[in-house]
Amino acid sequence: MIEKKELTCINCPMGCALSVELEDGVVKSVTGNTCPRGDAYARTEVVNPVRTVTSTCIVEGGDKPRVSVKTASPIPKGKIDEVMKDINAVRAEAPVKIGDVLIKNTAGTGVDVIATRNIEKIA
Amino acid sequence: MKNYDIVIVGGGPAGLAAAVAAKKAGNDSILILERDKELGGILNQCIHNGFGLHTFKEELTGPEYAWRFIQQVLDLGIEYKLNTMVMDIAPDRTVTAMNKEDGMFQIPAKAVILAMGCRERPRGALNTPGYRPAGIFSAGTAQRLVNIEGYMPGREVVILGSGDIGLIMARRMTLEGAKVKVVAEVMPYSGGLKRNIVQCLDDFGIPLKLSHTVVDIEGKEHIKAVTIAEVGPDRKPIPGTEERYTCDTLLLSVGLIPENELSQKAGVEMSRITNGPVVNESLETNIPGVFACGNVLHVHDLVDYVSEEATRAGANAAAFVADGCKEEKPAHPITLHATDGVRYTVPSTIDTDRMTDQLTVRFRVGAIYKNAYVSIYYGDERVRHTQKRIIAPGEMEQVILLKDDLKKHPDLSDITIKIENE
Amino acid sequence: MLGHIQSEFRYYSCGSMMAKMNVRGNEMMDDLCRDLDIPFRRNGSFVVCLDENEKAGIQALYDRGVKNGVPDMEILSGDEARKLEPNLTPDAVCVLYAKTAGIICPFKLNIAMAENANVNGVDFRFNTRVETLKKEDGFWKLRTNNGEYKARYVVNAAGVYADVFHNMVSKKKIHITPRKGEYNLLDRNAGGIVERTIFQQPTKYGKGVLVAPTIHGNVIVGPTATDIENKEGVNTTQEGIDELTQKATRCVPNLPMRQVITAFAGLRAHEDHHEFVLGPVEEDETFIDCAGIESPGLTSSPAIGEYIGNMMRDMMHLQNKENWIATRKDILKPSELSIEERNELIKKEPAYGQIICRCESVTEGEIIDAIRRPLGARSLDGVKRRTRAGMGRCQAGFCSPKVMEILSRELGLPLDEITKSGGESKIVFERTKGLEDK
Numbered sequence: 012m013i014e015k016k017e018l019t020c021i022n023c024p025m026g027c028a029l030s031v032e033l034e035d036g037v038v039k040s041v042t043g044n045t046c047p048r049g050d051a052y053a054r055t056e057v058v059n060p061v062r063t064v065t066s067t068c069i070v071e072g073g074d075k076p077r078v079s080v081k082t083a084s085p086i087p088k089g090k091i092d093e094v095m096k097d098i099n100a101v102r103a104e105a106p107v108k109i110g111d112v113l114i115k116n117t118a119g120t121g122v123d124v125i126a127t128r129n130i131e132k133i134a
Numbered sequence: 135m136k137n138y139d140i141v142i143v144g145g146g147p148a149g150l151a152a153a154v155a156a157k158k159a160g161n162d163s164i165l166i167l168e169r170d171k172e173l174g175g176i177l178n179q180c181i182h183n184g185f186g187l188h189t190f191k192e193e194l195t196g197p198e199y200a201w202r203f204i205q206q207v208l209d210l211g212i213e214y215k216l217n218t219m220v221m222d223i224a225p226d227r228t229v230t231a232m233n234k235e236d237g238m239f240q241i242p243a244k245a246v247i248l249a250m251g252c253r254e255r256p257r258g259a260l261n262t263p264g265y266r267p268a269g270i271f272s273a274g275t276a277q278r279l280v281n282i283e284g285y286m287p288g289r290e291v292v293i294l295g296s297g298d299i300g301l302i303m304a305r306r307m308t309l310e311g312a313k314v315k316v317v318a319e320v321m322p323y324s325g326g327l328k329r330n331i332v333q334c335l336d337d338f339g340i341p342l343k344l345s346h347t348v349v350d351i352e353g354k355e356h357i358k359a360v361t362i363a364e365v366g367p368d369r370k371p372i373p374g375t376e377e378r379y380t381c382d383t384l385l386l387s388v389g390l391i392p393e394n395e396l397s398q399k400a401g402v403e404m405s406r407i408t409n410g411p412v413v414n415e416s417l418e419t420n421i422p423g424v425f426a427c428g429n430v431l432h433v434h435d436l437v438d439y440v441s442e443e444a445t446r447a448g449a450n451a452a453a454f455v456a457d458g459c460k461e462e463k464p465a466h467p468i469t470l471h472a473t474d475g476v477r478y479t480v481p482s483t484i485d486t487d488r489m490t491d492q493l494t495v496r497f498r499v500g501a502i503y504k505n506a507y508v509s510i511y512y513g514d515e516r517v518r519h520t521q522k523r524i525i526a527p528g529e530m531e532q533v534i535l536l537k538d539d540l541k542k543h544p545d546l547s548d549i550t551i552k553i554e555n556e
Numbered sequence: 557m558l559g560h561i562q563s564e565f566r567y568y569s570c571g572s573m574m575a576k577m578n579v580r581g582n583e584m585m586d587d588l589c590r591d592l593d594i595p596f597r598r599n600g601s602f603v604v605c606l607d608e609n610e611k612a613g614i615q616a617l618y619d620r621g622v623k624n625g626v627p628d629m630e631i632l633s634g635d636e637a638r639k640l641e642p643n644l645t646p647d648a649v650c651v652l653y654a655k656t657a658g659i660i661c662p663f664k665l666n667i668a669m670a671e672n673a674n675v676n677g678v679d680f681r682f683n684t685r686v687e688t689l690k691k692e693d694g695f696w697k698l699r700t701n702n703g704e705y706k707a708r709y710v711v712n713a714a715g716v717y718a719d720v721f722h723n724m725v726s727k728k729k730i731h732i733t734p735r736k737g738e739y740n741l742l743d744r745n746a747g748g749i750v751e752r753t754i755f756q757q758p759t760k761y762g763k764g765v766l767v768a769p770t771i772h773g774n775v776i777v778g779p780t781a782t783d784i785e786n787k788e789g790v791n792t793t794q795e796g797i798d799e800l801t802q803k804a805t806r807c808v809p810n811l812p813m814r815q816v817i818t819a820f821a822g823l824r825a826h827e828d829h830h831e832f833v834l835g836p837v838e839e840d841e842t843f844i845d846c847a848g849i850e851s852p853g854l855t856s857s858p859a860i861g862e863y864i865g866n867m868m869r870d871m872m873h874l875q876n877k878e879n880w881i882a883t884r885k886d887i888l889k890p891s892e893l894s895i896e897e898r899n900e901l902i903k904k905e906p907a908y909g910q911i912i913c914r915c916e917s918v919t920e921g922e923i924i925d926a927i928r929r930p931l932g933a934r935s936l937d938g939v940k941r942r943t944r945a946g947m948g949r950c951q952a953g954f955c956s957p958k959v960m961e962i963l964s965r966e967l968g969l970p971l972d973e974i975t976k977s978g979g980e981s982k983i984v985f986e987r988t989k990g991l992e993d994k
Contacts, residue, residue, distance in 0.1 A: 079281060088337065127181060237909055285986070355979040
């Protein structure tokens with residue numbers, strides 16, 4: 012089956028409109044790019060788009076009510092909603108240290124959600 | 135109050151990097167004054183990733199990037215005061231500041247580094263017609279409420295302006311369950327990074343309307359709807375193109391303004407283009423010993439460049455102090471001119487004796503150029519002519535000048551940077 | 557909001573209530589502001605004539621001012637005027653200079669009078685809308701959204717709604733049109749462009765707008781005058797904004813309109829006869845109108861109070877209060893203290909060492925004072941109007957989360973119940989994560 016996908020290159024302000032042709036999920040051609048970076052971007056973005064999710068979690072007993080978090084590495088784009096559900100359900104306990112794992116293997120991605128800042132415990 | 139050699143006004147990315155550099159350059163008498171309750175500045179609320187690719191060769195979130203520098207400040211034992219507002223900087227570099235513990239105090243500093251950052255343009259500056267209800271926020275204020283305080287301003291959002299903070303907030307509000315209906319941008323292009331347009335808008339199906347602006351705001355107590363219209367080349371709304379969007383939140387991401395009230399009171403000469411101080415190769419203002427770096431100098435799009443610039447300012451401040459605070463003017467200053475599409479340069483003047491072996495000159499253009507050339511002229515002679523696929527207002531450009539090269543032109547008094555089509 | 561204390565000579569015919577109240581109000585202003593601790597400055601005003609053929613009009617205004625009892629007026633040539641106001645247009649052929657005109661903060665004036673009334677025993681019910689009004693057994697019964705009230709006397713000072721209440725009780729109808737006035741407020745950097753309040757002479761081509769310094773050093777431009785139907789129509793319009801720019805630059809050509817920090821609109825209560833309606837309605841002396849109070853309403857307000865107060869004293873046979881509190885202290889301004897005094901204050905009250913609004917240098921101490929004093933602030937706008945926190949060039953971008961926090965702490969309310977200006981104007985809706993913190 013031949014499939015065509017349109018996307019915008021994110022490598023520079025040119026923002027080239029890229030067209031990707033896939034056959035049975037395999038990239039056949041990339042057009043519209045003005046440099047090799049566009050070609051490379053299109054090939055990964057079409058087959059396996061990934062994103063780093065950043066958000067906040069509730070933290071209890073801390074000097075702030077929320078702690079900022081991220082997925083330790085990018086996760087499949089299609090999993091963003093599930094990862095957010097995990098993140099929204101967490102209640103961390105102060106103190107939290109930057110890098111602390113707050114969720115192991117979020118949404119079955121094999122990726123952890125970690126704290127991106129310190130939260131001090133308040134007495 | 136103890137005296138200090140170097141007082142740094144602001145503990146955000148610029149102030150932190152300047153402090154670290156000044157300390158590493160051998161100065162042991164440094165004080166950072168920060169108005170907020172923690173170091174790190176606005177990075178603490180920028181919880182998204184994408185910071186630090188240049189500096190640390192990895193993608194960090196804002197708080198993580200800030201923490202790398204805060205750690206260094208702590209490890210190096212650099213002193214700082216939080217919740218402290220600088221009230222005045224005198225031309226003799228006396229800094230007056232205030233907090234709850236120390237009251238109002240003065241420090242006669244040998245060098246001052248301005249690192250106050252910038253603020254967002256408010257609705258008032260746009261003079262958008264309509265009511266003045268609750269529910270209108272600058273994107274950064276909303277970012278603080280959502281990311282730090284943990285409160286949602288609303289559920290149905292319209293965003294005016296496609297600056298990076300606006301784009302980032304479109305994704306943030308969406309991930310937190312809000313519906314972002316549209317992003318309107320008055321210019322025919324977005325000032326935000328392409329990556330943010332794709333990953334913050336396209337990923338979530340949020341429309342971006344270029345050449346559109348808000349022409350009416352409804353709701354007396356709380357915002358109920360906005361009207362968006364297309365604008366012509368004169369940026370005036372085109373009658374008949376109005377579209378009404380119901381919403382409970384309007385976020386504004388319509389530009390950043392360097393915060394230079396203190397600099398102006400001190401008598402620092404300002405650029406009308408950047409709204410920041412005019413500086414020389416050492417990032418020193420017209421007041422000897424007063425340096426500037428980061429968004430107070432000119433608004434950056436990458437924090438990595440802020441850190442790099444601040445590192446230079448910090449080292450230069452330390453050198454100024456080590457050198458006995460000499461206030462002499464250069465014998466043969468070179469003036470940098472920005473013309474033909476180049477809006478400004480930082481720095482504005484160069485003293486070849488004081489410059490480093492390589493000097494980064496940063497600038498911005500006023501429009502989008504494709505396949506145009508960045509040209510450098512020494513006097514009337516074109517010495518560099520580099521083609522670029524694209525040059526855009528949203529992305530800061532740079533050229534590097536070499537000391538050896540400039541030394542070969544002892545009579546050089548003017549350098550021009552311009553955009554040429556051929 | 558504009559705070560112009562008029563030294564009136566302008567449009568009020570001799571012997572009118574407007575003229576009388578205005579002259580008396582102007583006279584009272586110095587003592588009132590001293591007693592209530594409100595900044596007030598007699599900066600003087602110019603009425604500018606831009607056309608040789610209209611010079612006679614300036615003389616006529618002068619003559620009317622003399623008849624109305626306005627002191628210290630003078631007609632200046634264009635050159636003389638430009639010596640005093642270098643940014644005045646070269647087109648000015650002459651001006652009427654009224655030295656007793658002044659500027660005041662209208663929020664402060666209102667709030668100070670309200671606080672003073674409150675400490676002297678007047679109760680206030682906010683967010684209370686009178687829905688019906690009728691006389692029963694010698695008493696007025698007022699039904700409101702917050703319960704019923706009974707009163708022997710009613711003073712109708714309902715602004716653009718005064719006709720509604722008047723017409724409920726009187727057959728002699730009045731009609732009030734909301735007359736919208738739009739204003740632009742310029743950054744303090746634009747301050748100093750004019751010292752005096754600059755009016756344009758009204759001509760057959762219409763009325764101009766004024767350009768004036770505010771008591772806080774900003775520049776204000778306005779108002780427009782558009783009759784509208786909607787009594788809540790305080791929105792600004794593109795037409796209004798364009799008109800302001802076009803008219804204001806006629807008198808002050810290099811006015812930096814790019815330095816606008818905010819725009820707003822207010823409604824004057826314009827009664828069809830362009831006259832204050834002061835006193836009891838024909839049918840019942842216990843229903844007393846203060847209606848149709850448009851410009852010069854602010855200047856006239858103390859005089860109207862005195863006039864109505866005296867009237868009611870006579871009707872109700874009232875005695876002067878024995879322990880009357882005549883004075884009020886405004887919110888302490890640390891910025892007016894020396895460093896030594898400031899440090900003494902911070903030692904006693906550390907909150908005065910914490911700046912909350914960086915544009916206007918407002919401390920936490922001032923905000924706490926604004927909340928805790930009689931009729932204290934309950935919203936962001938309440939704090940803003942009392943302390944100026946949020947009134948500067950960033951328009952509350954940085955300080956609003958902090959002021960919300962202080963309001964929340966002082967009032968014992970959660971953050972999501974703090975409003976911009978009461979009513980439905982909540983600022984945040986709910987916590988993120990859809991979960992309440994424990």
